[in-house]
Amino acid sequence: MSQTVNAPPRPQRPTPNLNRRQMLQQNHRQRLLPAQLDAWRVEMFRELGWSSKQEAQTGMFEEMQGYCEGVEATVLPNDPANNPYVSANLDEKKLKAGKEFKAYIAALKAFEDAGIPRDMALVQALREAAQGYLDHFAKHSRLQQRDKINRHKRDVCLNTLAELKKYEVREQLDALGPPPWQSAKAMEAASLKATLDLESLPRDKKAQNLSGTHAFPAFWITQDVEGQDEPVKTFLFKPATTEKASGIPSGGTAPREAAANRAADLFGAMTGLSFDMPETNIIAMSKARLPEGGLEGVIGGDDESRPDVVGSLQKVAENQGGLRGQSLSAREEIPPEEVQKVILLDMAVLNLDRHADNMLAQRQQDGSTRLIPIDHGLSLPGFAAAKDGTIADKLGNPNFTATLSLPGAHQPFSQEMLAAIAKLQPDTFAKAMKAEIGAIGDAHPSTRGQISDEAVEMSRRSLMFLKLGAPQLTAAALQTAFGQNAALLLDPAIDDREFARRALQVINQAAAQQDGLRELMQMSPEERAKVGDALKANGWDFYKDEFVLKQPKTALAYYHGNVLNPAKLAACEQALGKAEVTAWLKAISLQSLFADRNAIAAGSKARMDQAGQSDYQLVLADFPNFKPVPGKEGDGLAAWRALQPLGGLNAMEAAIQTLQLSDRDAGYTRDAPTLALERVRLAAGFTGLGDQEKQELALAKQAFPQPPLRDGDVLGAAEELPRWRRFLQLGGEQAYQTAMDGLKRPRATGLTDAIDTIESFARLPQPSQQDLADIDAMRQAFPNEKTFDQAPLTALASLAAWRELEQLGGLQKLDQVLAAVIGGAPRPDSVRKALEIVQGAKAHEDATAGLGQMDLHLPALQAELAYVKSLLPRLANGSQMPGKVTLFEQAIPQDRAAARKALHALKLEVMDELLLAFKALIKAIEDRLDRYKIIAMGTDDPEVGYIEEDFAEPRANILAGVFTNAEALLRQFEDRLDNWAAQQDPNPG
Numbered sequence: 001m002s003q004t005v006n007a008p009p010r011p012q013r014p015t016p017n018l019n020r021r022q023m024l025q026q027n028h029r030q031r032l033l034p035a036q037l038d039a040w041r042v043e044m045f046r047e048l049g050w051s052s053k054q055e056a057q058t059g060m061f062e063e064m065q066g067y068c069e070g071v072e073a074t075v076l077p078n079d080p081a082n083n084p085y086v087s088a089n090l091d092e093k094k095l096k097a098g099k100e101f102k103a104y105i106a107a108l109k110a111f112e113d114a115g116i117p118r119d120m121a122l123v124q125a126l127r128e129a130a131q132g133y134l135d136h137f138a139k140h141s142r143l144q145q146r147d148k149i150n151r152h153k154r155d156v157c158l159n160t161l162a163e164l165k166k167y168e169v170r171e172q173l174d175a176l177g178p179p180p181w182q183s184a185k186a187m188e189a190a191s192l193k194a195t196l197d198l199e200s201l202p203r204d205k206k207a208q209n210l211s212g213t214h215a216f217p218a219f220w221i222t223q224d225v226e227g228q229d230e231p232v233k234t235f236l237f238k239p240a241t242t243e244k245a246s247g248i249p250s251g252g253t254a255p256r257e258a259a260a261n262r263a264a265d266l267f268g269a270m271t272g273l274s275f276d277m278p279e280t281n282i283i284a285m286s287k288a289r290l291p292e293g294g295l296e297g298v299i300g301g302d303d304e305s306r307p308d309v310v311g312s313l314q315k316v317a318e319n320q321g322g323l324r325g326q327s328l329s330a331r332e333e334i335p336p337e338e339v340q341k342v343i344l345l346d347m348a349v350l351n352l353d354r355h356a357d358n359m360l361a362q363r364q365q366d367g368s369t370r371l372i373p374i375d376h377g378l379s380l381p382g383f384a385a386a387k388d389g390t391i392a393d394k395l396g397n398p399n400f401t402a403t404l405s406l407p408g409a410h411q412p413f414s415q416e417m418l419a420a421i422a423k424l425q426p427d428t429f430a431k432a433m434k435a436e437i438g439a440i441g442d443a444h445p446s447t448r449g450q451i452s453d454e455a456v457e458m459s460r461r462s463l464m465f466l467k468l469g470a471p472q473l474t475a476a477a478l479q480t481a482f483g484q485n486a487a488l489l490l491d492p493a494i495d496d497r498e499f500a501r502r503a504l505q506v507i508n509q510a511a512a513q514q515d516g517l518r519e520l521m522q523m524s525p526e527e528r529a530k531v532g533d534a535l536k537a538n539g540w541d542f543y544k545d546e547f548v549l550k551q552p553k554t555a556l557a558y559y560h561g562n563v564l565n566p567a568k569l570a571a572c573e574q575a576l577g578k579a580e581v582t583a584w585l586k587a588i589s590l591q592s593l594f595a596d597r598n599a600i601a602a603g604s605k606a607r608m609d610q611a612g613q614s615d616y617q618l619v620l621a622d623f624p625n626f627k628p629v630p631g632k633e634g635d636g637l638a639a640w641r642a643l644q645p646l647g648g649l650n651a652m653e654a655a656i657q658t659l660q661l662s663d664r665d666a667g668y669t670r671d672a673p674t675l676a677l678e679r680v681r682l683a684a685g686f687t688g689l690g691d692q693e694k695q696e697l698a699l700a701k702q703a704f705p706q707p708p709l710r711d712g713d714v715l716g717a718a719e720e721l722p723r724w725r726r727f728l729q730l731g732g733e734q735a736y737q738t739a740m741d742g743l744k745r746p747r748a749t750g751l752t753d754a755i756d757t758i759e760s761f762a763r764l765p766q767p768s769q770q771d772l773a774d775i776d777a778m779r780q781a782f783p784n785e786k787t788f789d790q791a792p793l794t795a796l797a798s799l800a801a802w803r804e805l806e807q808l809g810g811l812q813k814l815d816q817v818l819a820a821v822i823g824g825a826p827r828p829d830s831v832r833k834a835l836e837i838v839q840g841a842k843a844h845e846d847a848t849a850g851l852g853q854m855d856l857h858l859p860a861l862q863a864e865l866a867y868v869k870s871l872l873p874r875l876a877n878g879s880q881m882p883g884k885v886t887l888f889e890q891a892i893p894q895d896r897a898a899a900r901k902a903l904h905a906l907k908l909e910v911m912d913e914l915l916l917a918f919k920a921l922i923k924a925i926e927d928r929l930d931r932y933k934i935i936a937m938g939t940d941d942p943e944v945g946y947i948e949e950d951f952a953e954p955r956a957n958i959l960a961g962v963f964t965n966a967e968a969l970l971r972q973f974e975d976r977l978d979n980w981a982a983q984q985d986p987n988p989g
Contacts, residue, residue: 041425042432049265050180053279057179057186060193067196068170076163078112085156087112094149100136101153104129108160120167127164130157138305145304154304155288161307162288169195183262183439190235190313191283197223197234198289207237207290216241216297219290221313237285238377239298239311240446245352246390247381247455251299255440255447257312258282260349260376262436263459266429267348271420275345276362277373280314282444299446310446317372320363323402324356330369334361336408338371340417343403343475347462347482348429349379350455352394356402380455386486396483396549398521398528409476410518421470430460458490461499465489468500469507477517481510484550488784502783509550509827516553531559537589539565540836550829562866567839568594575601615641622649625671639673643680652676655683660714686718693721700724703733706749723751730758744791764792771799778802781811782831801832808838865889868907875913884909 080086087108090097097105107129111122137145137154144150169192181189198207198221207219218238222231240254248256261280268274286308287295295301300309323331346354353375360372378394385391398404413421433456441448462482469478482489485506489499510517520528532548535558548555557563568590572581575597584593584600593600619640620626628636643651656666659679669675687693697717701709709716727736736754739761740747748754767775767788775795779785786794805814814827814834828834865888872882888906893899 038428038431041428042435045266045269045425045428046182046432046435048269049262050182050186052265052268052274053186054180056279057181057189060189061173061176061179064169064173064189064193064196068173071166071170072116072118075166076108076111076160085159090156095153096149097153098136100129100133104133104157104160123164123167126160130160130164133157134161134305134307158286158288158307162286165195165286183436184443186279187258187281187283187440187443190279190281190315191285194221194235194237194283194285194313197221205231207285209291209294210236216243217294219294220316233316235316236314237283237311238314239285239295239301239309241297241299243297243377245378245381245385246388247383247385248378249450251446252450253377254310254312255282255437255444255450256349256379257314257375257377258440259433259437259451260345260351260379261314262440263349263429263433264345264373266432266436267345267424270425270429271423273341273344273417273420275341275373276317276370277345277376278315278317280312280376282310282440282447283313284308284310284444285313310444312377314374317360317374318362319360319372321361322357323359323361323371326361326369330361332407334369334371334406334408336411337414337417338369339403339406339408340411340413340475342371342373343409343479344421344466345373346379346395346401346403347466347479348459349376350381350385350391350395350458350462351376351379352381352385352390352400353378354401354403359402380451380459382452382454383458383490383492386458386490389487391486391490392484394483395486396480399525401479404476404480404521407522409479410474410514410521412474413470418470421467424463424467426460426463426467429463430456433459454492457492461490464496464499465503465507468503469510472507472511474514474518476521477510477514480517480521480549481506505783513551513553516551516556517549519556520548520552531555534559534562537591538563539568539590539594547828547833560867560870562870564590565594565836567836567842572597619673623671623673623676626673627671636673639677643673643677646677646680646684651680655679658683658686659718665715682718685722689714689717693717696721696724700727700751704749704751704754720751723755727751727755727758730755730762743793744789760793764796767795774799774802778831781827782829782834784829785831798831801835805831805835805838808835808842814838865903868903868910871910871914875910876916879913881910881913 076085077083078086078088080088083089087105090105090108092102092105095101104126107122107126111118111126114122133153134157137150137157140150172188172192176185176189176192179189198205205222207221210218210220216238218236220233221235221237223234225232238254238257240251242250243253244250257280261277264275264277287301288307290309295309298309298311300306320326342354342359345351354373358373358375360374362370362372364370381391394400403409434453437451437456465482466478469481473481485502488502489506494502520531523531528548535548535555538558540558569581572584572590572593576584581593616637619636622640623636626636647654652669655676656669656679659682661669661679669679689697697709697720700720700723709720731738735758739745739758742761742764743757745757748757772788775785775787775798778798779787782798785798788795805811809816811827814837817838818827828837865885869885872879872885875881884906888902893902
């Protein structure tokens with residue numbers, strides 16, 4: 001590689017024996033300009049990354065040298081018995097040889113007749129003749145290309161080019177020279193080694209398809225090894241495919257595999273950490289060595305004129321399988337440093353595909369496990385992946401990222417790891433990455449532009465965040481915080497100063513929440529889903545991953561305590577009365593009750609007057625299959641009353657005919673008075689599908705193609721026509737364009753959304769100077785909120801919430817509530833979430849007025865008590881604990897400290913009983929396991945059926961694993977219970 005450091009010329013004669021590193025060091029001793037020094041730093045770290053591979057590269061170089069010594073004797077041997085493509089087997093008449101193929105046969109005969117070593121002019125002549133026929137074949141019509149004879153001649157020439165590559169291998173190996181190899185030479189060496197491995201196989205053997213279900217093809221490169229029955233896997237080849245993802249273009253996964261490997265090298269060169277990623281390069285693989293028909297979706301795979309395809313080649317590492325196949329105990333024993341290193345690497349390249357099979361477990365001689373990271377095709381995305389939430393979903397979410405659930409991810413960084421992270425130079429890393437990506441593009445032009453500078457800039461910011469946050473956060477908290485706030489932190493419109501401000505705010509929030517994060521991420525996916533479902537059911541609007549992962553401590557406090565949203569509870573009690581709310585909450589969630597409270601209050605059967613009761617019997621007579629949602633009987637009654645002046649059931653039947661409803665839709669209409677009323681009103685304004693109506697529908701479909709309107713769908717037409725006419729009445733396309741620009745909305749696919757956009761814009765007020773000032777104040781407290789320029793309607797809603805929050809005490813009140821009620825949780829990222837928390841606290845204060853000093857601490861006490869009560873159903877029948885809990889509720893000590901200690905003792909008793917129940921469950925599992933083992937060995941018991949016998953052994957195997965895990969969990973449970981019992985003054989919140 002040419003010298004990239006533009007250092008001043010040396011005044012003295014250069015020493016001829018200096019290696020590259022010594023030359024760089026000599027340049028470093030000179031007085032360099034800042035730009036030259038920066039370039040020297042970049043080159044130094046690249047050089048260190050290459051040198052770290054010298055031992056492995058040297059082994060590969062020596063192996064290739066041994067092979068090349070006898071390569072010439074294996075090229076196109078003149079032996080018809082072992083070489084089906086020898087010239088003696090090529091009958092010109094049968095093959096209908098034309099000018100191009102005759103020239104090929106002549107060149108092949110000259111090559112075969114020459115002795116070894118052959119004149120390289122003969123090799124070049126044969127290569128040109130084979131390529132000449134392939135060029136001729138590419139000009140054939142599709143019909144000619146399908147001809148069997150023509151395809152056979154093509155295969156002969158492809159085989160010849162593949163065979164002649166052996167000469168290229170020998171020449172290229174000589175040109176490479178000894179390691180260490182920089183990027184371009186490493187790619188050449190990888191290509192040569194893969195070619196040689198394939199050449200070691202019998203002539204009829206090719207690369208093997210990767211087993212399992214995969215969207216795009218991948219192939220094992222294998223090598224015959226003396227003394228082994230089966231070929232040994234040496235590389236995994238992944239051709240560049242049409243696969244694309246958010247922020248990653250079609251064909252972009254292959255160069256990302258190699259670029260991620262370069263990132264690991266650079267990271268290691270800066271920090272001294274070893275990531276153990278198998279060396280990965282970009283090569284061009286001959287199609288002749290790949291299985292027939294195995295290139296579907298591969299770029300260039302169907303191009304008959306191209307003899308090879310470009311893709312990534314990753315060296316196979318010795319391993320004991322993917323992480324998914326490891327036992328629970330094996331995962332817990334993985335050293336924290338191993339887990340943390342994978343997370344650091346994933347943050348460096350923003351890897352969006354770290355599932356459990358993309359980490360290999362490698363058992364070491366001392367019994368420990370090392371993690372081998374593989375498969376990085378979905379790394380280094382563009383900003384689109386942050387903007388649309390893909391990074392939040394894939395990088396910072398335990399449902400997609402396997403490392404986050406490993407115990408080691410939640411351990412603090414060691415002093416050694418912190419020292420290594422401190423050595424990171426994000427700016428130098430980014431510049432070196434651009435140089436490496438450029439080298440990949442120079443070697444394989446088809447990969448140029450696949451990894452953007454924007455992607456490298458995002459990687460740089462991720463490393464900046466890593467350096468800022470590592471002293472405070474665990475690796476899991478770092479990755480989650482960065483992933484969940486990616487859109488905020490990776491915004492290309494901000495500079496480094498604003499990035500640092502936002503990053504520190506995110507880090508401080510994450511530091512206060514990471515204890516909750518550990519608990520959340522070590523739950524099963526099913527348990528994590530229950531957290532969100534429970535929060536939603538209890539009336540909290542922050543039930544989605546976005547909030548739960550950003551503020552897990554807060555979310556889990558509400559979840560464990562089964563805390564109802566006080567504001568929504570108060571609203572329901574105001575509408576329905578406390579007694580009725582209590583009754584309803586036994587059947588439905590608070591969220592559902594809150595949504596339907598007004599309908600329930602107005603139309604529940606119990607609240608109907610005498611006339612309503614009488615009419616409701618008529619509703620049931622006219623609509624015998626009417627099954628209203630509980631509490632919404634009044635909606636059906638109101639619709640039935642509105643239907644009567646329009647013609648009642650006769651009008652409904654006429655509407656069914658007019659709208660040409662299907663039997664299914666007609667049935668739905670006859671079962672629900674609300675739907676019957678809607679259809680009658682729709683039919684009243686519908687005069688049929690004449691030419692004018694069809695023309696109108698065609699225009700509507702052209703402007704708004706979704707959802708598609710099927711031909712002959714009279715009901716759909718009757719619904720769409722009024723929408724289209726309303727759209728035109730509001731000003732049509734011109735008004736819509738104005739509204740989209742004003743509201744900053746993308747174009748809708750349906751008329752309903754388009755009409756809503758126009759009407760919303762028409763109602764949009766112009767912001768006053770006070771509005772703008774209040775928005776600025778709000779954004780200082782909540783940077784994620786939108787401005788009027790970004791999203792006017794969203795800004796208005798947020799502004800209203802901000803002003804209401806100010807009336808309730810503002811940020812001071814919010815911080816007081818967060819500190820007193822939910823253990824000092826940081827502020828939420830949305831003003832509307834903040835308002836909900838303060839409203840809830842105020843409603844609770846109003847409802848519990850007069851309780852004195854216990855007001856602020858009662859929610860935490862109630863939350864802990866609710867958690868204890870949630871454990872009671874798990875206890876054995878006949879337990880005395882439910883009675884003790886009831887007595888405690890009836891006489892909670894007024895002194896807060898006394899109440900906490902009493903509840904602590906109560907919880908300890910419950911836990912002790914729960915431990916006994918757990919042990920009983922394990923004993924039951926053990927008994928069942930013994931039974932399955934007996935069945936599997938054979939039994940004369942007539943009660944054991946043949947199905948149970950057939951499945952006894954696999955059941956026993958599964959249950960044995962369950963039993964082992966249950967015993968481990970029991971030991972953990974006992975240890976935690978002992979530690980918890982030893983606490984002197986526990987905080988139940």
